[in-house]
Amino acid sequence: MTFLITAGPTREPLDPVRYISNRSSGKMGYAIAQAALDAGHDVILISGPVNLAPPRDAKFISVSSSDEMFDAVHQHADSANICVLCAAVADYKPAEVSPVKIKKCAAQVSLELVPTHDILKSLGLQEDRKFLLVGFAAETDHLEANAAKKLREKNCDIIVANDARIAMETDENELLILFRDGETKKISRSSKKNLARELVKIFQNSQQKV
8 A cells, every 4th residue: 555644844934034833743744654664555755844864665755835745745645545644734824925034123013824725625625535534633622522523624534633732742642533434542642653553554444444
C-alpha cells in the first residue's frame, strides 16, 4: 500500500521575516511514516518546517505554507491508498503579505486574517475517492464531541483525536480514534513511536474494508 502522510506545522507569512505558525513538532506524523515503512508500505511524506530528519526510504516533499501543502497533497492523493493528514495546518493566514519588513511603531496594529484552504475537507468532498481518509483532531476541550463533529463535517473515514496539551512538542501521546461506523477505540498514553505502529495496523485493516 501507499501512505500519503502530512506532518508538522505550516507557516503563513506576514512579511519576509515574520509568520504565523503553531507548536506542532511533526513527531507524530514522522513516526507514522516510519512505522508504515517498517511495515513494508510505500510512503509519501509531505512536511512543514520541523527539526526532524525524514525517513530514509520515504518520498519526501518539503513545504512551508498551507497553500503549498494543499497543492502537494492534491498532486499526490490519488496515488495513495491511505491519506493520513496529521499536519497542524494553520486555520488562518494574513489577508495581505508585506513585500518588506513591517516596522515597529508606537501605534496599535490590527491584522486581518482570512481562512486557509481546508485540505482535509477538500479530500473528503471527493465523491470518487479511492483512498482511506484519516484526519487528526488536536483539541483542548470536549475531545470526543469535537472529534465526532470533525469526522462528520470533513467526511473522513477515521479521526484520530488527542489532547493538544499532552501531545504538542512531546514524545508521548494518548489517542481516541473515531470511525465512520460509530466505533471508537482508545489507546493509552505511550510513546509516539509505539502509537504509530498501532495506528498503521488500524489504518491498514480499515483500508482493506473499504
